[in-house]
Amino acid sequence: MEPMLKVTDLRVNYGHIEALRGVSIEVQKGQIVSIIGANGAGKSTLLRTISGLVKSLGGKVEFEGEALPAKPSKIVAKGVVHVPEGRKTFSGLTIRDNLLVGGYLYKGKDLEKDLEEQYSLFPILRERKDQFAGTLSGGEQQMLAVARGLMSRPKILLLDEPSMGLAPLIVNQIYDLIRQIRDRGITVLLVEQNARKALGICDYAYVLENGVINLSGTGDELLRSDAVRKAYLGG
């Protein structure tokens, strides 16, 4: 089957540093695909390039068989939605306004319906809807960031380190949510340092090291691989 998202030989430089040196991945519709790798391997750069924040030097990003537009704002409109690393919620906006900004491309009754949908998926956000996002805890901010991403009506959601800095219990909640999102028919491309969690949830995974994909396989295959166990799962 033709993949939903296809990245071919993607190359990106930051100044003289080669952040991505020819990365190719495929994401099938309806799946969760994980990319694991150490700090600085280029995981975030990959997502930032797909969502248009970073310009590539070469290679292709195709979504549903077409090249993506250049501007990030146009890419979102295609249904490719990026929830950035470190949540990046708008701290001085209320939770409701954060969500409405997420739904910037949509208007009217549909927007209200989307809002209701997020509130039912994340009840804590409804309780706090009129508070500033900056008052939320880390886990709640991550939920807000995901909910805000869902407001943009993704066909594919790019999640960058959703477990970063969160307590194990909260991480489990976030991962339950990721499963629920996939069950709603939204494809997920998940980038994580937390290899055990990311491999446990995914249908397929890639290992990114120093800007190249060194290994790929199903989550189970990689969990059993010696190389992955030594490097990412603590032996």
Place this chain on the structure above:
Amino acid sequence: MSLQILLNGLATGSIYALIATGFALIFNVLKFSNFSHGATMTAAAFAAYFLVSANGAGLAATLAVAGIAGAAIALFGEFVGFRRITLNHSSSTYFFVSSITLGTLYEGLVTVKVGSNFYNFPRFFTNPTINLGDFVISTSDIMMFTISMVALIILAYVIQKTRLGRALRAVSFDRDTAQLMGIDSTRIIQLTFVISGVLAGIAGVFLGIKYTLYPTLGSLVVKGFIASVIGGLGSLTGAVIGAVLLGVVETILLSVLGSGYSTIATFAIMLVFLLLRPQGIAGSNVQEKA
């Protein structure tokens, strides 16, 4: 304190509020102090003077042309002076230099056109004063106060309640992330400059009515800077509160101390204020939480 002084102070303060909010809007979005704001006010006010007022047009036409001219100048400045360095995420020093250069350019152009002469807007009102019981109130003061307040209320509504206003606030917090929501940050920045330019144009005309028009009129922008610092840089509500306070305090000092000492006293009060509350009146709201 008489009602006249209070009203005069409120009128002055409301002009400062227009300046301060125009200034704070840009500060909010691009995190730099736009030192070309003053010259934008002057240039827009002169444009309105020569294009319409000098030909006998009334107040409404003058304000409209000044607003449009201010918006056009601000858009020009955004494109020539700030677009590239914004996209490059350059340090604020570049914005500082760029805005000073633009300001000097505008002021120079105005000076070439008008020399160092003073110009007077025609009298827009047949009755320069209104008698309210025992009080004599300047008609233009009432007009300036009313129009400023209406403009600020509309602005507050747009920013707080509309889709574009939310986008503007989102871009102010984080330009890149806002783009991930489908917001075209460059367009929103342009919109911000347009709003700021319109406010500058109106403020320029009001200053011209109050103090006559001259090429360095824009230096009064300092009062707007002060107001927005007192209010808490970047906070629009703070800027308005700071501006009205500044206008009233200044007018009272003027009536008590005379024009020489009142200026000194105003600046001294500002310094003391900054010493006591460096974040400004509304500063705590603006601080980013990690």
